[in-house]
Amino acid sequence: MRKPACAALAVMMTMIFSPFSQAGQAWESYKARFLMPDGRVVDTGNGNVSHTEGQGFAMLMAVASDDKTAFDKLWHWTDSTLKNKSNGLFYWRYNPVLPDPIPDKNNASDGDALIAWALLKADARWHDARYSQASDAITKSLVARTVIRYAGYRVMLPGAQGFNLNSEVILNPSYFIFPAWQAFADRSHLQVWRELIQDGHKVLGKMGTGTANLPTDWMSLAAGGKLTPANAWPPRMSYDAIRIPLYIHWSSPQSPSLTPWRSWFGQFSREKTPAWVNVTTNEYAPYMMEGGLLAVRDLTMGQASGEPDITAKDDYYSASLKMLVWLADQ
Template sequence: MWQRCKVLMMAVIALVISQQALAGQAWESYKTRFLMADGRIIDTGNNSISHTEGQGFAMMMAVRNNDRASFDKIWRWTQQNLKNPDNGLFYWRYNPVAAQPVADKNNATDGDTFIAWALLKAGDLWHDDSYLKASDAITRALVEHNVINFGGYRVMLPGAKGFNLNSYVNLNPSYFVFPAWQDFANRSHLTVWRDLINDGQKLLGKMRFGNPQLPADWVSLYADGHVVPAKEWPARFSYDAIRVPLYVKWFTPASPLLEPYKAWWGRFARAQTPAWVNVTTNDPAPYMMEGGLLAVRDLVMGDNAQGELQITQQEDYYSASLKMLAGLAR
């Protein structure tokens, strides 16, 4: 009996080590493709611009791969080029070929959140208080400049400017990074983070639009508490909203909030799953999921038989990032 347990234990350890090694190989491929020597992450599908989303994603990947040199390089570039001294947050977009690389002075709270979350993880892993202090400063700024009470809910706006339209606010549900908010709550003990988690989950429960019963990439919350797909964007469950089930799964693997995604994707064979669907007209995309979109589908559907995590030479930044994030969540 003991011998059998010992063999099983060794097999589990070997599997964990092999998974870590494979994840490390994917991280090396990711860096080769998207990390510049100065610490800038390039969005190869968007004219090689950079944004806080990519910087934050990569900082988290670096922490999880115990790669402090890359982490510091990415964090240094982010501070030097994107930090907004007026509010402690970060300019969301950087275009290296523009006369003014930072034309839009607004922030994006998903990028800010990932930067703060990665710093928190880095401080814990490498026992460095400077990372923790930086994380705390960003989370305080997020609460001060982006969190409001509206329509009976505590919500985090996608940016400090332009999303509160008085009679309604526009929200991006893929910015509800529940596992990060939980870590911020654990560190700060502030109720605002638990309010955001609880109200964010309630709102996701209401964002079940059309036949697929899925959220749109952008959703308007009105003062009376009702939600509709935002009129300013296509009413699609698409490349933004694909991160909603990713973060829900990352936070609570067995969450009932995952059921609509399982039901929708379960209507199709894996290779025949539409890349997006319009939640107003119910029209699916004319092309199928691949790459990072499939990685999120596999994570949510519990399909672990798709082989090792690989970043291919043809893969663009966002597809590769979704693959890496799905790997971290798994």
């Protein structure tokens, strides 16, 4: 009986880990293109700056690829270079060509959440409690610095500074990283994470604007509860908002919150889906989705196609979306 039992165990372990340990050529291509030897991820579409978002993306990919060497480089650079010791979060942007590479001392809550989530996954894979302890410290700071109750909702602000304007708060719904929030809820058992998930879906359900019935990249939540596109940004569903269906699907592929996205994508043929839409004027982008944007569309429509091909045409963001779609689809 031993051999069948061992075989069954081997099959079970393969089912658990293989989607997150066989990243193969896609991860190697991503590393070669965007990961510097010191552990910094470069945004090739944006002057080779770095963001906490990109560090978190790559940390998730490294865990998924069972690449502890790369993960530790990523985490060490992030922790030693971007950590704001005064509040336990991370400076959101690093520009290596400036005299002060970090002129803006604010954080970005999505980057912080991605880093913390990747650290939890790292402990689960490599059994090093230091990772999860670091994650716990970040999530504690996130709750203390960026989570508020406003207009009847529990919401996470995009950063610790500058987004609570008293008469309104500015939200970025692509920062609602539902699978990360669920992981934090499962670990901490704190009600705040479950409230963020529940209210995040409620808020998203009321963000649909215009004929497209979609949120914009940046939204305003007024004290009275009204949700409108935020004034300081174009009223577009664009390069930020495309991550909304990615994170919804990653958390719950059958979520009703995906319905408006499927309706929007479904009215266009795959190759003729506009890259953005102005929800106020219903103006479409003069160019179509491709690369990572198209990968998110495919995931949302149930048409994801396995390991991505990271091509020379893909900049950092396109390649990142392709990789994240692959992880979300496992």
